[in-house]
Amino acid sequence: MLDYSAEAERYDGLRGGEPRAQAAAEAVLGLIPGDARSLLDVACGTGIVTRRLARPGLRVLGADLTEAMARRAAARLPGAVVLADSRRLPFPDGRFDAVSSVWLLHLLSGPADVRAVVGECARVLRPGGVYVTTVDKAAAHNVGSDIDAVLADRPRLPAVDEAAAVASYAAAHGLLPAGRTRFRGAGQGRSPRRTIADLRRGWFMTLPPGDPRADRFAARLAALPDQDRPRPDPWFTVLAFRRNER
DSSP, X not given: OOOHHHHTTTTTGGGTHHHHHHHHHHHHHTTSOTTOOEEEEETOTTSTTGGGGOBTTBEEEEXXXXXXXXXXXXXXXXTOEEEOOTTXXXXXXXXXXXXXXXXXXXXXXXXXXHHHHHXXXXXXXXXEEEEEEEEOHXXXXXXXXXXXXXXXXXXXXXXXXXXXXXXXXHHHTTEXXXXXXXXXXXXXXXXXXXXXXXXXXXXXXXXXXXXXXXXXXXXXXXXSSOTTOOOOOOEEEEEEEEEOOO
16 A cells, blocks of 8 residues: 555656546536535545535535645645544534545445445435545556556455445445546556556555565566557546435
8 A cells, every 4th residue: 555645745746637637526526416515525635636626606625534645635725624534524414515535445445444435425415415436446547558468467456446336335325326427537647667666666555565576567567668658548437426315
């Protein structure tokens, strides 16, 4: 697992920066009801997406567990960021018209944590409110490139953010399907050299730095042509769920 305190300073630059943030925010807002007046962005990170969710009449609040991330978010949204664990949100029931979580669920340790987060997002939604979340994060990065072919046989952890599983957790908390969209992860198309750097810094959780297997994959990646040419960008999936009004 990456150390997000250490990653905070360079996080945005390594993940597509403003173009990707704009695409993510537009996707989320496209699934938020026009009459929503309050939105909580759970695991807001550096706030690069969160600040773009604000629109006239919609008050946005960000929450993140990592202090270094929350500090950067607070610089973008003064007075509108809190430190909070997404599994135990410090808000009363029915507090928000909308809740979003962008690139959170795939980071959780297992289905129990995903269920807990989805349950908390449902709890703080008012009846009729909408929860919007990204799903299938790892699958989105497989774009059928030569890099993907090299990495195809790497050890993997089970994906905890599969769309069907998230939908089932949502249903258990009274959240009904309310929409789906996709957006391009601008600037996230990997090159071989960048993928090697990601291996070295622990991006792939099953291949930690210093693991001999990581070195073997790095050697195979180094043999690919066009070391600095980015392969196609991933496309991320976003689902919306509406809380039952009863």
